[in-house]
Structure formats: structure tokens, C-alpha cells
Amino acid sequence: MRYGAIGWNTNEPVTSFYMKKIIVLAATLLSLCEPADSVAAIVAKTFTLGYTKANDISQKSFTVKTGEKVHLEVNPTETGAGCMSSIMVPGLWNKPEPLVKGKKIVMEFTPQRAGAYKITCAMGVPRGVINVH
DSSP states (O other): OOBSTTSSSOOSBHHHHHHHHHHHHHHHHHHHSOGGGSHHHHSOEEEEEEEETTTEESOOEEEEOTTOOEEEEEEESSOOOGGGGEEEETTTEEEEEEOOTTOOEEEEEOOOSOEEEEEEOTTOOEEEEEEEO
């Protein structure tokens, strides 16, 4: 190890000096993070539901908090037909996703406003609701 190579009057090894600087920098950066940047806010609340033609989606109602990340999975065991061949959540997930047998649909979003968001087909026919408080 080299000593005193950092241009300061020190006898500490160079690696020890840089490790201390990295720790101070990391602590400084972490102190600047907003509470919303915490691990709890990053972890998504997950809902997994199935789909069949006869029963439509398996869970019709969900409740989440404003600002809470949501991970919504739909696992179709049959391919949807007609108007009900797609799924979306206007205001939270505006892209209609086709219901295809065996093709998992993943929607991730973070509601910013409270309200009742309908789970619909592309034509707007309601099939469930996500309540945001």
C-alpha cells in the first residue's frame, strides 16, 4: 500500500482514505432523498387475478393508497372474445391490453389522486374497480 499519496499530510493507506470519502458521499446522498424514495415506497402492492370468459376477472375490487405503487397481473386461462377481449384501467393504465390465453399482462402504475378507477374493456364496459384513498 502507498502512504501519503493523496497529496495530504497523512500516514493512512490510500485505500482507507478513499473508503472514508465514499462512505461520507453515500451518507450525504442518502440524506438528500425524499421520504417517497424509501424502500417502502418503491415496493409495489401486487394483485394477481385470473381471467375466463365465463367469470371475467377473478377479483373485481381493489383498494390502494394514493402514491402507492401498484403491480397488477392478469393471467388469462382463455382468450377473450368481442368487446371483453381487452382490459385497461382508464386514468391509471390507458392502454388496452389483449386477453390472450397463457399471456400474462402486467400493469404497473402509481395513483396520484384519490377516486374510483374502473377496470374496463377497451370500449369502457366496467368489469371491476380500483379504489384509491
